[in-house]
Amino acid sequence: MASFAPEVIFQIGRFPVTNTVINTILVDGFLLMLAFFVNRNISKIPGKFQLIAEYVIGGLYRLTESIAGDKTSRIFPFFITFFLFILIANWSGLIPGINTFGIIEQHGGKTHIIPFIRATTSDLNTTLALAVVSLLATHTMSLRVLGLSEYLSRFIPFFPFIISVLKGKPKFSLDMSGPINLVLSIFSPFVFVFVGLLELISEFVKVISLSFRLFGNIFAGEVVLETVSGIFAFIFPLPFLVLELVVGFVQALVFSMLTMAFMIILTTPHKEAEEVSHSSGV
Amino acid sequence: MSILEDFGVNPLLLIAQVVNFLIILFILKRFMYKPILEAIKKRGDEVAEGIKSAEEGQKKLEVALEKEKEILTNAQIQAEKIITSAREESGELKKQIEENTRRDTERLVEQSKETIKEEARQAEERLIRRIGEIAIALLEKSLGGVFGKKEQKIILKKALTELGKQELL
Numbered sequence: 001m002a003s004f005a006p007e008v009i010f011q012i013g014r015f016p017v018t019n020t021v022i023n024t025i026l027v028d029g030f031l032l033m034l035a036f037f038v039n040r041n042i043s044k045i046p047g048k049f050q051l052i053a054e055y056v057i058g059g060l061y062r063l064t065e066s067i068a069g070d071k072t073s074r075i076f077p078f079f080i081t082f083f084l085f086i087l088i089a090n091w092s093g094l095i096p097g098i099n100t101f102g103i104i105e106q107h108g109g110k111t112h113i114i115p116f117i118r119a120t121t122s123d124l125n126t127t128l129a130l131a132v133v134s135l136l137a138t139h140t141m142s143l144r145v146l147g148l149s150e151y152l153s154r155f156i157p158f159f160p161f162i163i164s165v166l167k168g169k170p171k172f173s174l175d176m177s178g179p180i181n182l183v184l185s186i187f188s189p190f191v192f193v194f195v196g197l198l199e200l201i202s203e204f205v206k207v208i209s210l211s212f213r214l215f216g217n218i219f220a221g222e223v224v225l226e227t228v229s230g231i232f233a234f235i236f237p238l239p240f241l242v243l244e245l246v247v248g249f250v251q252a253l254v255f256s257m258l259t260m261a262f263m264i265i266l267t268t269p270h271k272e273a274e275e276v277s278h279s280s281g282v
Numbered sequence: 283m284s285i286l287e288d289f290g291v292n293p294l295l296l297i298a299q300v301v302n303f304l305i306i307l308f309i310l311k312r313f314m315y316k317p318i319l320e321a322i323k324k325r326g327d328e329v330a331e332g333i334k335s336a337e338e339g340q341k342k343l344e345v346a347l348e349k350e351k352e353i354l355t356n357a358q359i360q361a362e363k364i365i366t367s368a369r370e371e372s373g374e375l376k377k378q379i380e381e382n383t384r385r386d387t388e389r390l391v392e393q394s395k396e397t398i399k400e401e402a403r404q405a406e407e408r409l410i411r412r413i414g415e416i417a418i419a420l421l422e423k424s425l426g427g428v429f430g431k432k433e434q435k436i437i438l439k440k441a442l443t444e445l446g447k448q449e450l451l
Contacts, residue, residue: 005290015294024299028306035314042317044325050318057318077311085306120299124289129299133307215289 004219006123007114009103019102019116020123027089027120068264071145075263078137082130083256086121090218090248093119094225094241121251122219124211131210134259135203142266150269155200157192206262210255217251414445 006018038053046054060080065072093099099115106112120126143151153159176182221244228237421441425434 003290004288006295015298016292018290018295021295021298024302028302031306031310035310039313039317042321044321044328046321050321053314053318054322057315058322061315061319061322077307077315080315081303081307081310084310085303123295124286124291125295126299128291129296130303132296133300133303 004124006118006125009114009116018123019114019118020120020126023089023092023117024120024126026117027085027092030088030092031084064260067260071264071267074141074145074267075260078134078263079256079260082134082259083252086130086214086255087249087252089119089121089126090252091245092117093122093218093222094244094248096241099222099226119218119222121214122222124215127211127215128207130214130255131207134210134255134262135207138259138262138266139203141263145267146269153270154266155196157196158189210258214251214255217247221247417445418442 006020008016008018009022010017034053037049041047041050043050057080060083061072061076064076064079068075098117100113101117102113102115104111105114139151149159149163156162225237225240225244228240418438418441421438422434425437429437
């Protein structure tokens with residue numbers, strides 16, 4: 001697995017079916033099967049399967065509730081779906097021997113195996129897509145919760161000022177109580193503009209950091225496993241496999257927790273955030 | 283954009299993954315999280331209700347036990363009262379019955395005494411009469427050879443009179 005890009009197994013029209021796409025479909029299938037079984041077996045007195053499902057879903061719900069509070073019902077579906085999808089995807093690449101099935105390819109006198117299945121999170125397409133969904137969902141939620149004006153004023157801090165000008169009553173005051181205050185009140189709008197710009201940039205950085213973090217971790221893990229297996233195939237790779245299991249779990253948690261954090265930050269109005277920071281003594 | 287190409291980013295794949303994730307999100311939300319969370323909530327509510335009703339039941343039980351105690355105490359007191367009064371009544375009854383029996387017995391004894399006296403008297407009478415008759419018969423037989431008919435008649439008459447006087451005839 002030398003290339004960053006997923007290998008195309010076959011094409012449907014213009015759509016390249018890569019090994020990560022096949023993996024995505026399998027992960028989807030697994031999750032759908034899970035949903036099907038959970039949905040079918042729900043009863044008042046839970047069976048083993050329902051108990052496990054309740055433990056996982058209920059536990060994650062309480063975790064979300066403890067962080068998100070009254071926004072739980074909005075954030076929870078994204079949080080848990082990101083978590084489950086990424087977790088299953090990460091671990092699906094760790095099934096021993098899964099990437100030994102593939103097309104044998106002669107390349108420069110060396111034989112390569114192009115596996116049919118490769119963890120979908122080791123494909124930047126997938127992680128980027130997840131990050132984009134995370135970003136879009138966050139911003140949609142922010143718009144819905146805060147309203148357009150409050151939402152825009154985060155990125156364009158002088159938005160309230162523009163509105164007040166449009167209404168014909170510009171809200172602008174200079175603090176004349178002292179020379180330092182005067183200078184501050186003249187310069188602070190520029191600072192706010194700069195902060196707004198930073199906020200805007202940070203949104204794009206979020207996408208990049210989310211997607212590359214996940215992609216890098218999982219891709220690196222696969223490379224490590226392949227290399228280690230190449231050195232000595234028995235027992236030796238086991239510690240690395242355990243490590244990758246942990247990494248897969250942690251990365252799934254990191255992605256979903258960060259998404260949750262972004263959602264909470266972007267759905268909290270400026271004033272409330274100030275009050276919170278004041279009351280907590282920050 | 284060559285960096286993205288190096289990483290194999292393909293707009294088609296990207297869009298496909300976005301759509302795929304949204305579909306999965308929707309399905310899981312609708313068919314997995316919602317029913318499970320509802321089940322958990324429902325059970326939690328039921329358990330809370332159960333505990334509440336159990337507490338209520340306990341309270342009611344305590345009240346009932348208290349009442350039971352009270353009723354039992356009252357019943358005991360009443361029972362004792364009844365027993366005491368019954369004992370008193372029975373004592374009185376016993377006395378009365380004894381009295382009656384004594385009186386009846388006395389009466390019976392008196393009656394029997396009188397009957398015995400009467401019978402004795404009658405027997406005495408009969409005996410006297412019989413003695414008289416025997417005496418007459420004895421006199422007739424013994425006088426036969428000794429006196430003539432006339433004397434016999436006179437003696438018998440005298441004897442009869444004498445016996446009558448003695449109330450033996």
